[in-house]
Each structure stands twice: as structure tokens, then as C-alpha cells.
Amino acid sequence: MGLLDGKVAIITGAGGGLGEAYAKLFAKEGAAVVVNDLGGARDGTGADRSAAQKVVDEITAAGGRAVANGDDVSTVQGGENILKAALDNFGQVDILVCNAGILRDKTFANTSEEDWDAVIKVHLKGTYCCALPVWKWLKDNGRPGSMVLTSSTSGLYGNFGQANYGAAKAGIYGLVRVLSIEGRKYGIRVMGLAPGAYTRMTSDLPGRQGREPDPMSLPENVAPGVLYMVSDLAADHSGKVLGVSSRGVREIKMLETEGFNPGRPYTAQEVAENAAKVFFADDKARTLASA
Numbered sequence: 189m190g191l192l193d194g195k196v197a198i199i200t201g202a203g204g205g206l207g208e209a210y211a212k213l214f215a216k217e218g219a220a221v222v223v224n225d226l227g228g229a230r231d232g233t234g235a236d237r238s239a240a241q242k243v244v245d246e247i248t249a250a251g252g253r254a255v256a257n258g259d260d261v262s263t264v265q266g267g268e269n270i271l272k273a274a275l276d277n278f279g280q281v282d283i284l285v286c287n288a289g290i291l292r293d294k295t296f297a298n299t300s301e302e303d304w305d306a307v308i309k310v311h312l313k314g315t316y317c318c319a320l321p322v323w324k325w326l327k328d329n330g331r332p333g334s335m336v337l338t339s340s341t342s343g344l345y346g347n348f349g350q351a352n353y354g355a356a357k358a359g360i361y362g363l364v365r366v367l368s369i370e371g372r373k374y375g376i377r378v379m380g381l382a383p384g385a386y387t388r389m390t391s392d393l394p395g396r397q398g399r400e401p402d403p404m405s406l407p408e409n410v411a412p413g414v415l416y417m418v419s420d421l422a423a424d425h426s427g428k429v430l431g432v433s434s435r436g437v438r439e440i441k442m443l444e445t446e447g448f449n450p451g452r453p454y455t456a457q458e459v460a461e462n463a464a465k466v467f468f469a470d471d472k473a474r475t476l477a478s479a
Contacts, residue, residue, distance in 0.1 A: 190218030191419040196278040198222040198270055200261050200318055201288030203239030206385050209407035210285055210414050211243055215252030217415060220278040223247075224257040224270050224288070253278070261288045262309045267317035271325060283418045284322045284335045286315045286360075296351040304352045311356035315363060323367070323376065332375030334418045337364050339380045339429060344440055361429065368427030377426040379417050382440055384433025385410045404434035413437045443468070 197214045201207040203225025211221045223243045227236030237258035247254040257273040259266035274281040290310045292303040315337050326333040342350045343357025364380035371378055386405040403409065413432035416422055429440045448454075448462035459466060 190216070191415060191421065192283070193218035195219045195282040196222070196274055196280050197283035197285065197418065198224065198274055198281055198318070198322065199285045199287060200224045200270070200314070203227055203243055206383055206407045206410060206414075207285070207287040208243050209411040210287065211254065212247060212250075212252075213408070213411040213415050214283070214418070215247045215254055216250070217419075219283065220253040221247065221255075222257055222270060222274045222277070222281075223254050224259065224261065224273075226258060226260055226288070261286075261314035261318050264317050264320075267314075267319075268321045270318060271321040275325075280331070281322055281325060282331070282333050284319060284333070285414065285418065286318050286335070286337045288314055289338065291353060293349045293353065295349050299352055307352040308356050308359075311353070312359045312363075315360050319363075319367070323371075326376055327374045330374075332377075334377045334379070334422075335367070336379050336381050336414060336417050337367075339364065339382050341382050341384070341431065341440075344382060344429070364429065365427055371426065377422070379422070379426060380429035381414060381417065382429055382431045383410055383414075384431070384435070409434070 192214055195218065197211075197219045199207050199211050199214070199221060202211040202221075202223040207223075207225070211223050215221050223240045225237070225240035225243075227239045237256060240256040240258060244254040244256045255273055255277045257270055259269040259273075261267060261270070271281060288310060290307060292299075292307050294303060319335060319337065322333070322335070325331075337360050338357075339360045340353070340357035341347070342354040343359075343361060346354055361380055364378050367376070367378040384405065385407050410432050413430060416437070417425075417430060431438050431440050445468055446465045448459060448465045450458065
């Protein structure tokens with residue numbers, strides 16, 4: 189018995205890296221998989237469906253069920269076509285993992301409108317375009333389901349040179365929170381993922397060039413955490429973000445301090461006087477240390 193027996197999963201950006209690892213593991217655990225990948229370069233240019241087909245061929249050779257799809261996740265029609273591939277080939281959908289993405293890293297001052305729009309379109313709009321048709325199908329057919337939408341520590345914490353990417357990934361976090369609330373009445377679980385892995389997207393980042401990757405950062409060692417998220421093992425969890433990387437699996441949360449609330453009109457000076465209540469102590473310590 190596999191964890192995903194009888195389930196159908198759509199995984200975007202599954203022609204390589206993390207998406208490929210998810211697809212192969214999900215298939216091994218009994219799911220039929222739609223392997224979506226436009227087959228473009230890291231910056232989003234070009235298209236080649238052969239990457240998705242190669243993954244499908246490997247899954248079927250191992251006895252699994254899969255079909256390739258080369259639609260563009262960043263268009264409404266593309267998202268609808270991806271769902272159609274699942275329905276035409278397997279008759280249903282139960283799981284969606286929005287994993288497709290591109291990078292156009294530059295400092296904010298050097299980020300062009302084209303760079304901004306391209307990254308936002310693939311990551312944030314692409315998540316919308318793929319999630320919406322699946323969401324509607326699950327709701328209209330009275331079927332429970334699970335979605336994993338890929339955010340990033342670059343959006344949750346911030347990262348130098350990734351204003352466009354970080355903004356898109358922070359937006360996806362917001363979408364996770366809203367959909368988890370709206371999905372309660374329909375039995376649709378939505379979780380956020382902040383993965384860390386050694387892939388073609390990250391292999392040449394500063395500090396990684398010329399270095400052998402940590403084996404635990406390889407995609408196949410990140411995939412089990414995502415398998416947990418989409419399986420019934422996580423049936424009690426929705427609206428949460430998990431960081432999954434060589435550091436293991438951990439929840440990432442937004443927290444709030446006690447705050448300063450005088451219950452009357454107040455001054456800016458009073459806010460400063462009550463900074464210990466307004467800010468987290470560790471943030472204050474970091475600020476003082478860098479001053």
C-alpha cells in the first residue's frame with residue numbers, strides 16, 4: 189500500500205529538480221501524475237516538452253502512471269489545460285503541487301519592468317492560474333483535496349537581489365493563508381512550502397559554485413517532506429508553511445508581539461518608550477548590533 193494509492197497529482201515544473209523528485213516519489217507511492225513542464229531556461233525563455241516526457245518515461249518504466257504536459261502555467265488557458273490533462277487521462281485530480289518557477293535575480297535598482305513582470309507572472313499568477321481550475325473542480329464535485337503552493341524563505345525572510353522573486357513568494361504565502369480558510373468547508377487543504385535544495389536554479393548561487401552539494405540538499409531528499417504534506421498523514425494541517433531542506437522539516441510561522449496598546453491617544457515618543465513590547469527582543473538585539 190502506498191501513501192497515495194488511488195490519487196491523481198498535478199505537479200508543475202516537474203521536468204527536473206524538485207518537481208521531478210516529487211513526481212517520481214508520488215508515483216512510487218501509488219499516485220498517477222501529470223508532469224507539467226514548459227521546458228524553458230531558468231529565466232523563463234524558450235520551451236521544450238522533452239524534459240517532462242523524460243520524467244514520464246522513467247516513471248512508466250518503473251511501473252508507475254504518468255502523462256506529460258507542456259502548457260504554460262502563467263496563463264489561464266494553460267492552467268485549465270493542465271487540469272484537463274489530469275481529467276482526460278486519469279478521470280480526477282486530488283493533489284496539486286505548484287512548483288514551477290524562474291529566476292531573474294538582480295538588485296532592486298537594476299530590476300527592469302520586464303524582469304519584474306516575468307517573475308511575478310510565473311510564480312504568483314502561475315499559482316493562481318493552476319490552483320483556480322483545480323479548486324473549482326474539487327469544490328464542484330464535492331471532493332476533498334490537497335494543495336502545496338511553493339513559497340520561499342526569500343519571500344518570508346527576504347534575500348538580497350531577489351526583490352521580484354521575494355515579492356512573488358510572499359504573495360503566495362498570503363494566498364496559502366486565504367485558501368486554507370476558504371477551503372475548510374470543502375475539505376480542501378492548502379499548505380505552503382519553503383524548500384531548500386541543490387538544483388539548476390540554485391547550483392551557481394554565491395557560496396555554492398565549485399562545491400559538492402550536501403547530499404541532504406538533493407531533491408530526492410527534500411521530496412519526502414512534500415509527500416507528507418499532500419498525504420493523509422497531514423490531514424489535520426492546513427494553512428501552515430513548512431521549510432523542507434537539508435535542515436530537515438520545520439514549520440515557519442508569522443508571530444506577533446505583546447505590543448503597546450495604551451487604550452487612548454498616544455504619541456510617537458510613547459511608542460519608542462515601549463519598544464520592548466512592540467518589537468521582538470532578538471530583532472532589537474540584531475538592530476543594536478548592526479548600528
